[in-house]
Amino acid sequence: MSRSNRSDDPQVHDLLGIGFGPSNLALAIAIREAAAPGRVDSAVFLERQPRFGWHRGMLLDDATMQVSFLKDLVTLRNPASEFSFLCYLQSRGRLIDFINHKNLFPSRVEFHDYLEWAAAQVDDLVRYGHDVVDVRPVWRDGELDHYEVLAQAGPCSAAPVSYRARNLVLGVGLRPYLPDGITADTRVWHSRDLLPNLRDLVPSAPTRFVVVGAGQSAAEAVDHLHREFPAAEVCAVFSRYGYSPADDSSFANRIFDPAAVQEYFTAPAEVKDMMIAYHGNTNYSVVDQDLIDELYRRVYQEKVRGVERLRMLNLSRLVETVRTPEGVRMVVESLVSNEKTVLDADVVVFATGYRPVDPFELLGEAAEGCLRDDAGRALVDRDYRLRTRPEVRAGIYLQGGTEHTHGISSSLLSNTAVRAAEILDSICARSADTVDAADPAADRQPEYAGAPGTA
Numbered sequence: 376m377s378r379s380n381r382s383d384d385p386q387v388h389d390l391l392g393i394g395f396g397p398s399n400l401a402l403a404i405a406i407r408e409a410a411a412p413g414r415v416d417s418a419v420f421l422e423r424q425p426r427f428g429w430h431r432g433m434l435l436d437d438a439t440m441q442v443s444f445l446k447d448l449v450t451l452r453n454p455a456s457e458f459s460f461l462c463y464l465q466s467r468g469r470l471i472d473f474i475n476h477k478n479l480f481p482s483r484v485e486f487h488d489y490l491e492w493a494a495a496q497v498d499d500l501v502r503y504g505h506d507v508v509d510v511r512p513v514w515r516d517g518e519l520d521h522y523e524v525l526a527q528a529g530p531c532s533a534a535p536v537s538y539r540a541r542n543l544v545l546g547v548g549l550r551p552y553l554p555d556g557i558t559a560d561t562r563v564w565h566s567r568d569l570l571p572n573l574r575d576l577v578p579s580a581p582t583r584f585v586v587v588g589a590g591q592s593a594a595e596a597v598d599h600l601h602r603e604f605p606a607a608e609v610c611a612v613f614s615r616y617g618y619s620p621a622d623d624s625s626f627a628n629r630i631f632d633p634a635a636v637q638e639y640f641t642a643p644a645e646v647k648d649m650m651i652a653y654h655g656n657t658n659y660s661v662v663d664q665d666l667i668d669e670l671y672r673r674v675y676q677e678k679v680r681g682v683e684r685l686r687m688l689n690l691s692r693l694v695e696t697v698r699t700p701e702g703v704r705m706v707v708e709s710l711v712s713n714e715k716t717v718l719d720a721d722v723v724v725f726a727t728g729y730r731p732v733d734p735f736e737l738l739g740e741a742a743e744g745c746l747r748d749d750a751g752r753a754l755v756d757r758d759y760r761l762r763t764r765p766e767v768r769a770g771i772y773l774q775g776g777t778e779h780t781h782g783i784s785s786s787l788l789s790n791t792a793v794r795a796a797e798i799l800d801s802i803c804a805r806s807a808d809t810v811d812a813a814d815p816a817a818d819r820q821p822e823y824a825g826a827p828g829t830a
Contacts, residue, residue, distance in 0.1 A: 387521050388417045390802060391540030393507050393737065395422035396429055397490060397788060398774035399546035401448040401795040403497040404458045408449075414803050419538060421505040421526050427494040429487055432568045433592060435599050438483040441591070441621070441663065442631075442788050445479070448493055451633065452792040458496065463489045504528060508535055510543070510741040512769075519744055519767040542802050545737065546774035549729030557696060557725060562703050566592045566726035569599070581607050581721035585705060587693055588726030589613035590660040591621075596724050598670060601685050610686045610718060612693055612707055618670070621661035622654075630654045630782075631789040639782030640757050650782065658783055660728075688716070696723065731776040731786075734761070738771065745771065748779075755780040758801035759794065770805060772798050 390406070392399040399420055406415050449456035456462070460481070464470040467488075473481070481489075494501070505526040512519045522543055525535040551565040559565055564572050566588070584600045584607060586593055593611065601609045629635060630650070639650060670685070677683045688707055694715070695706035702721045708714070734753055735742040744767040746754045753776065754762035761771040774794065775786040784790050 386417060386539070388419050388538065388540040389415045389806065390418040390542045390544060391522070391524055391538055392418070392420035392544045392546055393524070394545065394547040394774075395420045395424075395427065395494070395501050395503075396546055396548050397448065398786075398791055398794070399544060400427075400490065400494055400497070401452075401791045402544060402546070402774070402798060403500050404448055404456070404493060405452065405792075405795045405799045406500070407497055408453065408456060408458075409799060409803075415799065415806075418500055419540075420501045421507055421524065421538070422501055422503050423506040425504050427491050427501075427503075429490055430483075430567065431487070432570045432572075433566060433595065434484050434487055434570065435595055436482075436484065437598075438595055439480045439663075440483055440486050441480070441623075443479040444481050444486070446789045447489070447792070448795075449792050451790075452796045458493050460486075460489050463492050466492065502526070502528070505536070507737065510738050512741045512744065513539065517766060519763075519769050521769045522741055522771075540769075541806070542770040542772065544772045544774060544798060545734050545776075547732050547737065548775065550732050552727050552730045553725055554693075554727060560698070562698065562722050563696070564722060564724050566596050566724055569596055569724060572722075573603075576722065578721070580604075583608045583610065583718070583720040585610045585612060585703070585718055585720045585723040586726060587612045587723065588728070589615050589618055589662075590726060590728060591662050591666075592728070593724075593726030594618050594662040594666050594670060596726050597685070598666060600724075601673065605684075607721075608684050608686065610688055610720070612688045612691055614690065614692055614710060616689050617687065618662040618667045619656065619660065620664045620667055621658075622656045623663075627654060627657055630657055631784040631787065633790055633793040635783075636781050636785050636790060637757070639785075640780060647779075647782070654783060658787070691716075731778070734771070734773060734776055741771070752779055753777075757781075759785075759798050760801060770802065772801070774798070 392402060403418070403420060406418050444460045447460040449458045461470065464473050505528050507524055507526045509525040511523040513521050513523055521539055521541045524538045524540065524543070526538065527533065528536050551567045553559060553565060557563060581604060586596050586600070586609065593613070597609055597611050600607065639647060642650065673685050674687060677685055690710045691707050692710060693705055694708045697704045702719060703723045705718045705720065705723060707716045707718060735745065738745070744763045746762045746764065748754055753773070755773060755777050756762055759772045759774070759777060761773065777785045785794070
């Protein structure tokens with residue numbers, strides 16, 4: 376196998392993070408705060424975006440976080456951290472104002488500003504504009520010693536740059552999901568791109584939007600479009616009678632406690648299935664009760680006035696979507712009567728959620744050393760480390776895609792601070808147990824290969 380171009384930083388890092396959303400940002404902060412002999416001496420994070428950003432397309436003015444500000448990047452790990460949301464408020468001169476607001480749930484815009492504020496303080500650890508294109512195992516003396524990560528850091532014609540690390544932490548987030556046969560374009564959107572696409576929308580005075588989906592993002596998109604475009608009709612299409620409320624009661628919220636991860640991980644398979652079935656309504660396809668009430672109020676008031684601009688096409692499904700020169704033509708079918716309704720719209724927004732990114736797709740050849748269960752899913756240890764063959768000494772950790780092993784809350788913001796600490800502790804403990812810590816480039820060249828003994 377041919378070697379890639381070397382980066383101008385030839386060292387083997389203790390840790391390399393792929394992706395720099397909230398999860399790996401929390402890890403970068405934990406590294407910075409834990410700086411001490413025997414901890415992580417060298418870390419770098421690669422992020423494809425040109426700057427920090429987290430769901431920018433849904434930073435709607437009135438949207439609030441669905442988790443308490445205390446579940447920020449650090450507080451559950453270190454309540455005295457200078458990277459907390461409270462320290463952010465103090466730095467912005469709004470601490471007293473926030474306290475007087477009497478609200479545990481900041482706006483999404485404000486929380487995003489907090490994340491940007493925190494990311495700026497660990498900016499030296501991040502390489503923005505780096506799109507990872509390959510991960511290669513590096514073998515030494517019959518063991519997989521570390522990984523070479525290739526990233527595109529410029530135009531397509533530029534050669535990728537190379538980074539090396541003994542441990543990888545994958546924090547690549549979720550992939551927007553569109554139904555089969557649907558391709559996003561200037562009139563067919565995923566809700567992730569709502570705000571930037573609205574800024575570029577032509578005509579500037581649309582007459583009809585269609586929003587497909589029944590979760591929080593769908594309801595927020597319906598709410599925003601109905602308010603911002605007072606001359607347009609907004610049609611919501613979903614298979615239920617209406618939006619279902621999220622169960623955010625105190626006892627149900629225990630599913631998001633750090634201790635719930637351990638309980639789920641050790642539970643028998645049938646208990647895991649039961650937990651997901653019982654508590655799915657805390658997180659999946661559910662909507663805040665206040666937003667449900669507001670949308671219902673608008674529907675009712677429009678009926679009173681005799682002008683129905685907000686239409687709920689419930690117990691229905693979208694069966695056909697065709698692009699036209701003017702927009703999109705859709706066919707919506709009633710699940711009860713099979714009656715079909717044709718809708719011509721300027722835009723259709725698919726608020727159809729996200730799917731985990733398969734870690735093996737990103738790892739490429741390096742995935743050959745990872746173990747899988749009978750369903751082909753990654754086997755993951757309690758410390759979020761991928762389970763690997765005995766000859767694999769280097770580590771791969773997951774910040775997401777672990778619901779099948781660690782439960783609903785394992786990849787959510789609720790456990791970000793604790794999860795970062797557990798991953799960092801695992802890397803440090805394994806590093807302390809490693810006898811040979813010498814740089815493999817110092818005495819002899821490592822083998823760039825897919826298996827021991829091959830060139």
